[in-house]
Amino acid sequence: MTNPDPMAEIRASFFIECEELLEAMQDGLQTMDDGQQDSETINVVFRAVHSIKGGAGAFGLEPLVRFAHRYETVMDQVRSETLAITSDLLKLFFRAADHLSDLVRLCRDDMDIPQAEGDAILAELDLHAGATPAEEEDEDIDFQPLGLSLDLDFGDDDDTTGTSSYRITFAPATEMFETGNDAVPILRALADLGDCTTTCDAERVPALASLAPETPYLSWTVMLSTTAAIDEITSVFEFVDGLCTFAIEPVDNEVGFSDEAFPDLPPLDLLPEPEEVELPPLDMLPEPAEQISAPVEDTPVVAPKNEKPARTAPASPNAVVRVDLDRIERLVNLVGELVINQAMLAQSLESTTLSPHSDAMRGLGEFQRLTRDIQDSVMMIRAQPVKSMFQRMSRIVREASAAVGKDVRLVTDGENTEVDKTVIERLADPLTHMIRNAVDHGLEDTDARIAAGKPSQGQVRLSAAHRSGRVVIEIKDDGGGINRPRVKQIAIDKGLIPADSTLSDSEIDNLLFLPGFSTAATVSDLSGRGVGMDVVRTAIQALSGRISISSTKGEGTTFSISLPLTLAVLDGMVIKVADETLVIPLNVVTETLTLRADNLDEIQPGLAVVRVRGSMVPLFDLGRHLGYRKQKETYVDDIVLLISKEDGNQAALIVDEIQDQRQVVIKGLDDNFYRAPGIAAATILGDGQIALILDPSDIVTQAAQDAGHPNVPQKLEA
């Protein structure tokens, strides 16, 4: 596929780069927040903002440039140590960072940009910038790796109206060309700032015979007359800092330099358009301060509380290839084919009378192993660290805690744990909701915390880890725990459970997942949006995940989400109904049993229940409900699968035969064409036939509607 507009493509890649820069920025701020405020970290944040500004300028994204610029100005004062980092300032930086990410997103989607919030943040930023005493420093310093001190008497550079002249001398060092930089973009950027006259000093150029092509011999003197402040000029040299010698001297305005003084020089506007000023690629920069926490593998790492993570020496830049998602999809699909083909081959070889020790069978074993390895590797391509999502959550915590007036700290763990991209995307909403819940309902008020002898700052811990082929994400707060008597009372009041029921602690906890349950006495701004935990559970189950809850009174509540690593394969139970082969997701099947005359009850014709340890579970004949066959005379001796539905109720599905449990490759059905009720997807079996993957909850709901099946009351008994 060809993109008709190359500019759109470059624009798209700018925004992808922005995402990375924003991530690096968030990372850096977090590190600063954790108490590590060295110049390296500050520089990372500064450069991220600066690069976004540079890119945005090239695409004419004015609002983005404006905001990034003022943000950068304050940042720069921190960097040059004219402004001290306070926790207030850090909070402001976080807010500004959030706003910057919003702006990037708005610009990307071409949406209108609301002014108010940005202006408020800018005003605060300016306040910080303005509060700093202007510092005068001798500008004759030839070179300083961290940039010159900038707050001259020019005031806020946006307000500067007067024109000043500068003499800028600039001589590249050999390293500058080795790192892929060029002098021309710098001169062009200078020309962009105002009227300038450039002289080139070619005196050092040797005779051709002794000329080394990689060595720079030229140096330049630029007389610049500009309204820009000196820090803007300095920022032109941002990326060649340390790779050249440059000096910027203010020149008295009276001594004007006219073009006549250098008649032999070509005017700079002969150079190509300034839009082409290119910032050097980011990977030239020192590695952003990431990879702080060790990657979490199989063992969950419990990080010591409030301790600085051991900082490893800056790691070498990761070699990363950016690949179009379509290509990966294609590869994943092809590997799916390979798996199916291999199964077909295995099946046909097994039907021959080959000895298991024959070459063919041994080769087949090898082939199977390779296929599995390839499949695993391909799935890993789609895997992404959960870090980006965790960063979004830290923003949610900031906003949520501000909204309810609680002091909350988010601690994250295992953010390098990798999960399928789709899983991450679809997990964002339920996780947001749970984080908000934890801040709003989970944690007590500051007063209550102090009364309980806890630190006034509440803590929400978000962790991810790989555990036995699945990924486990935990949201843990150190609040008061679930108020079980109250939860039970509410459930009784709302008629969700009978008044006289006796429930175990964990059963009470699970009441939270019932539809129509909300514990907040008053609907708060934050979590009372009509979305309950039942929606969260539905979303998790749609990802073939499970969610569980545990709570200790006075110590807090933990939600634990267990997810498959990928959505491309599914653990399924292969069953047969009326000669059709079907697959049921294994995670919904709780148990299997055989119907006997003594556990089967017919309530009315067409409506039967099976008794399982005292509870009545409605029976559904899959064959009949899928339209494969007519109603059966009797169900005795049939096999049923007990499934747990998303609303917590159970249902029993009658099947003819259970064939196998295996991993199947999920093939989506084309929804535009025809959406079959009760069918989630399809897969291809070893014999090349297609088997449908059922959505049991949907089937039961459909069947209950079709038959006017009354909701069979269930006793809550385990």
Place this chain on the structure above:
Amino acid sequence: MSDSDTSTSVELLTFKLGGQEYSLDIMCVIEIRGWTRATPLPHAPSFMKGVINLRGTVLPVMDLAERLGLPVTKHTNRNVIIVVKHENSMTGLLVDAVSDIITIAQDDLQPSPDVTSGSGQGFIKSLTLRDDQMIRILDLAHVVKILESDAA
């Protein structure tokens, strides 16, 4: 085939359906394959025969005769599935037999008479005559689009 060709003539794949001659623009035909057993979809409209495995893709197959409201003939091994692509989604059309590939000048195509009732309405885009035999050219978009009322 150059651009000027396509503007003046069109290549059609003709096939038999209930004893009549139908055709499709060959540009939307991906391939032709033999009949294999389809996995039925529950509660699907009767013309939906189910889904088959086309080299790893799940391909929905419809009985074109039934779709057009023609009398249903018994399936034999001579039946073939024409795999067509419309707006990035692929569909298999079960037909009696494929006949020929013909080139028709654009000028020889006549719009189908405006019929506002009848079961086959809107499925035929245009008509043409060849050797005194009428060939119906199908409007693929209409054929593969399942209306709410069809699915019910």
